Amino acid sequence: MPKDKKSKDKESKLKLVSVSGSHREMGQQIGEARADQIRHSIENAHKLFQEAYPKLQLSWKGARIQARKYLPFAEERFPQYVEEMHGIAEGAGVRFDDIAVLNVMEGVTVDALHLSKCTSMALNQERTQDGSVLIAHNEDWVPEDEADVFFVLARPKDEPAFLAMTYGGLLPNIGMNEMGIAQCCDSTYTTDRRIGIPRVIVSRAVLAARTPGQAIHRALTPRRAAGYNHVLIHESGEIYSVEVSARRFALLYGTKGYMVHTNHYLDREMQKVEMDPDELISTRVRYWRAYRLLGETKHHTLDSLKEITRDHVNYPDSICRHHTDGSPLDREKTIVSMIMDLTHREIHATWGNPCGDGFYQTFHLDV
Numbered sequence: 001m002p003k004d005k006k007s008k009d010k011e012s013k014l015k016l017v018s019v020s021g022s023h024r025e026m027g028q029q030i031g032e033a034r035a036d037q038i039r040h041s042i043e044n045a046h047k048l049f050q051e052a053y054p055k056l057q058l059s060w061k062g063a064r065i066q067a068r069k070y071l072p073f074a075e076e077r078f079p080q081y082v083e084e085m086h087g088i089a090e091g092a093g094v095r096f097d098d099i100a101v102l103n104v105m106e107g108v109t110v111d112a113l114h115l116s117k118c119t120s121m122a123l124n125q126e127r128t129q130d131g132s133v134l135i136a137h138n139e140d141w142v143p144e145d146e147a148d149v150f151f152v153l154a155r156p157k158d159e160p161a162f163l164a165m166t167y168g169g170l171l172p173n174i175g176m177n178e179m180g181i182a183q184c185c186d187s188t189y190t191t192d193r194r195i196g197i198p199r200v201i202v203s204r205a206v207l208a209a210r211t212p213g214q215a216i217h218r219a220l221t222p223r224r225a226a227g228y229n230h231v232l233i234h235e236s237g238e239i240y241s242v243e244v245s246a247r248r249f250a251l252l253y254g255t256k257g258y259m260v261h262t263n264h265y266l267d268r269e270m271q272k273v274e275m276d277p278d279e280l281i282s283t284r285v286r287y288w289r290a291y292r293l294l295g296e297t298k299h300h301t302l303d304s305l306k307e308i309t310r311d312h313v314n315y316p317d318s319i320c321r322h323h324t325d326g327s328p329l330d331r332e333k334t335i336v337s338m339i340m341d342l343t344h345r346e347i348h349a350t351w352g353n354p355c356g357d358g359f360y361q362t363f364h365l366d367v
Contacts, residue, residue, distance in 0.1 A: 012351070013351075013361060014149060014150060014151060014336070014349055014351050014361055015033075015034070015150040015151070016150070016151045016152075016153060016363055017029065017030055017033045017034060017150060017151070017152050017153070018152075018153045018154075018155075019033075019152060019153070019154050019155070020154070020155040020156070020157075021156075021157060022083070022156075022157055023080040023081065023083040023084045023087065023156065024083040024084065024086060024087040024090075025087065026084060026087060026154055026156060027083065027084035027085060027086060027087020027088040027089075027090070027091060028087040028088070028090050028091035029087075029091060030084075030087070030088050030091060030152060031087060031088040031089065031090060031091020031092035031093075031094075032091040032092070033091075034092070034150055035091065035092040035093060037147065037148040037150065037167070037168055038088065038092040038094060038099075038148075038168055038169045039092060039094060040145075040147065040148055040168065041102060041145055041148045041167060041168020041169055041170075042094060042098045042099075042102065042168070042169065044142065044144040044145055044148075044168075045060075045098075045101065045102060045105065045168075046060050047144070048142060048144075049063060051327075052109075052327075056109055058108065058109065060101070063101045063105075063108045063109075064097040064098070064100070064101055066104075066107075066108040067097065067100040067101045067103075067104040067107075067108055068097070068100065069195050070100075070104045070107055070195055070196065070197070070198050070225060071100060073195070073196045073197045073223055073225070074197050074198060074201045077197055077221060077222075077223070078197065078201055078202075078204075078205050078221075080158075080159075081171060081201050081204050081205065082201075084171060084204075085099050085100065085103060085169075085171065086099075088169055089169075092169070094169070098169070099169045102168060102169045102170055103169070103170060103171060103198055103200045103201065104198045104200070104225075106187065106198075106199055106200075106226065107193070107195070107198055107199070107225050107226065110193070117140045117187070117262070117263050117282065117283060117286075117317070117321060117332060118137065118138055118139055118140050118184075118185070118186045118187065118262070118263065119136075119137070119138045119140075119186075119260075119261075119262050119286050119287075119290055119309075119319050120135070120136070120137045120184035120185075120186055120229075120231040120260070120261050120262070121135070121136045121137075121258070121259070121260050121290055121294055121305070121308065122134070122135045122136075122182075122184075122231055122233045122239045122254065122258060122259045123135075123239075123257060123258045123294070123300055123305075124233075124237030124238075124239055124254065124257045124258070125237050125343075126237065126257035127256075127257040127258050127294075127298070127299060127300055128299060128300050128301070129299040129300065129301045130301075131343070132341050132342070132343040132344065133182075133233060133234075133235055133237055133341075133342040133343050134300065134302070134305060134339060134340065134341055134342070135182050135184060135231070135233050135339070135340040135342065136305045136306075136308065136309055136337075136338070136339045136340075137174060137184040137337070137338050137339075137340075138309050138319060138320065138321070138334045138336075138337045138354070139165065139174065139334065139335055139336045139337070139338070140321045140332050140333065140334050140335065141167070141332060141333075141335050142331060142332055142333075143324050143331065143332070143333045143335070145167050145168060145335060146333070146335040146336075146351070146352055148167040148168040149165065149166075149167040149335055149336045149351060150165075150166065150167065151163065151164065151165055151166075151175075151347070151349070151363050152164055152165075152166060152172045152175075153363070153365065153366070154172070155367065156208075159208040160177040160178045160179045160208060160209075160210060161177065161178045161365065161367040162175055162176065162177040162178070162207050162208070162365070163175050163176055163177075163345075163347055163363055163364070163365040164176070164207060165336060165338060165347075165349065167335070167336075170200060171200050171201065171204040172204065172207070173185055173200060173203035173204045173206070173207055174203075174338075175207060175340070175347065176340055176342055176345065176347070176365060177207060177208065177209070177365075178345075178365060178367045179209070179210045179211070180234055180235030180236070180342060181207075181209055181210075181211075181212065181215050181232065181233070181234055181235075182232070182233045182340050182342050183203065183206050183207055183215070183230055183231065183232055183233075184230075184231040184261075185199075185203050185228040185229070185230060185231075186228060186229040186231070186261050186262055186263050187228060187229075187263055188226075188227060188228060188229050188243065188244075188245070188263060188264070188265060188274070189263075189274065189275040189276065189280070190226055190227070190245040190246065190273045190274060190275055191273050191274075191275050192226075192245050192246045192247050192248065192273045193225060193226040193245070193246050194225060194226075194246050195225060196223045196224050196225035196226075196246065197221060197223055197224045197225055198225055199224070199225060199226055199227060199228050202218065202219065202221050202224050202227075202228075203219075203228055203230065205218045205221065206218045206219050206230060206232070212232065212234045212238055212240065215230075215232050216232065216240060216242055216251065219232070219242045219244055219249075220242070220244065220249050224244070224246055225246060226244075226245060226246050227243070227244025227245045227246065227249070228244060229241060229242065229243050229244065229261050229263075229265075230242040230244065231259060231261050233342060234342075235342050235343060237257075238254075239253070239254030239257075239258070239259045240252065240253055240254070241253075241254075241259055241261050241266070243265050243266065243267055243270045245270065245273050247273075248269065248270060248273060249270075250265070250266075250267030250269060250270045252266060252267065256295075258294050258295070260287055260290045260291045260294060261287070262283040262284070262286045262287040262290070263280060263283035264277065264280045264283045264284055264287070282314060282317035285313070285314045285317070286314070286317075286318065286319050289311060289313050289314070289318075289319060290308060290311075290319055293308045293311065294308065302339055302341070302348060305339050306337075306339065306354060306358075306360075309337045309339075309354045310353075310354045310355040312355070316333075320334055320337075320353050320354055320355050321333050321334045321353075322334075322353065333352075333353065334352065334353045334354065335351075335352060336349055336350070336351055336352070337349065337350050337353070337354035338350075345364060345365040345366075346362055346363065346364055346365070347362070347363045347365075348360045348361070348362050349361055349363065
C-alpha cells in the first residue's frame with residue numbers, strides 16, 4: 001500500500017504563528033504571516049467551485065453573495081470572530097468576501113461536497129499508560145489544501161489563550177485552550193440546515209470556552225446554520241460528544257473512558273435529520289474500526305494512538321484517508337494528523353498522511 005513521503009528538512013515543517021491582542025489584530029497577524037497560504041486556499045476554492053459547478057450550480061461570484069447572507073447572524077452573536085476574519089483579509093491583502101466564502105463554504109454549498117470526512121478519538125486518564133488525557137484527530141480535506149495547513153498559538157486580550165490547527169483563511173477551531181478544554185470537529189450532514197451562524201464560527205466560539213458547560217452551550221448557540229459533531233474533552237477526563245444540527249442536538253458521554261466520532265450521527269433522534277445516510281458508509285466503517293482498535297488496548301500511549309491514525313482498513317476511505325482521484329466531490333485525503341496531550345498542553349502533529357515517515361512536530365501551549 002503506498003505511503004506518502006514527507007521530507008524532514010526545515011522548509012517542510014508545519015509553521016506556527018504566534019498572535020496576540022484584539023481579535024482584529026490577531027487576524028491581521030495571521031494574515032500577514034501566512035498570506036501565501038491564504039491566497040493559495042482561495043485559489044483552490046475557486047477551482048473547486050469550477051470543477052463542481054455541474055453539481056453545485058454555483059459560481060464564485062454567487063458564493064460571495066450567498067456568504068453575505070450568513071454574516072449578520074454571526075455579527076450579532078459573535079462579532080469578535082467576524083473581526084478576526086476581517087483582520088485575516090487585511091493582513092493577507094485579499095477581499096473579505098473571499099475569506100467569508102471559505103468560512104461559510106459548507107453553508108453556501110448546501111453540504112453538496114460531502115467533504116471533511118474526519119476521524120476523532122479521545123481517551124481519559126483511565127485509558128492511558130501515564131494518566132494523560134489524549135485526543136487524536138485526522139483532518140481530511142481536498143489534497144490541494146494540504147500545503148496550507150499551519151498552527152496558531154493565540155493570546156487574545158479578552159479570552160483564554162489557545163493552540164489550534166487551521167489551513168488557509170479558515171478560523172482556527174480544532175485544538176485546546178488554557179482552561180483545559182480541547183475540541184475536535186467532524187462534519188455532519190442534515191436536512192434542517194438554514195441560513196444562520198456558520199459552523200466554523202460556532203466552533204471557533206467553543207474554543208474560547210472557560211468551562212465544559214460553556215463549551216457545550218456554545219456548540220448549541222441559537223440560530224446556528226447547521227452543526228458539526230463536537231468532541232469536547234476537559235483536562236479532568238470528562239469526554240462529551242455534542243451532535244448538532246440547525247435545530248436539534250444530542251449529548252453523548254464517554255462512559256468507558258474513551259470516545260470515537262466520525263461523520264454520521266450516533267443518536268437515533270439525530271439520525272432522523274441526517275441527509276443521505278445511505279451515502280455515509282465509509283464513515284461508519286471508520287467509526288467501528290477506530291472504536292474496536294481503541295477498545296483492544298487497555299492503556300494507550302502516543303505511539304498506540306499514532307498506529308490507529310495510520311490504519312488502512314477500507315483503503316482508500318480509511319482512517320488514514322488516501323482518496324485523491326476522481327470527482328471533486330469525492331477527492332479527499334488526510335492533510336494533517338494530530339494528537340493532543342491535554343494534560344501536558346502539547347500537540348503532536350504530522351503533515352499529511354500519518355502513514356508517512358513518522359515525523360511528528362510538537363507544539364506547546366505556553367501562556
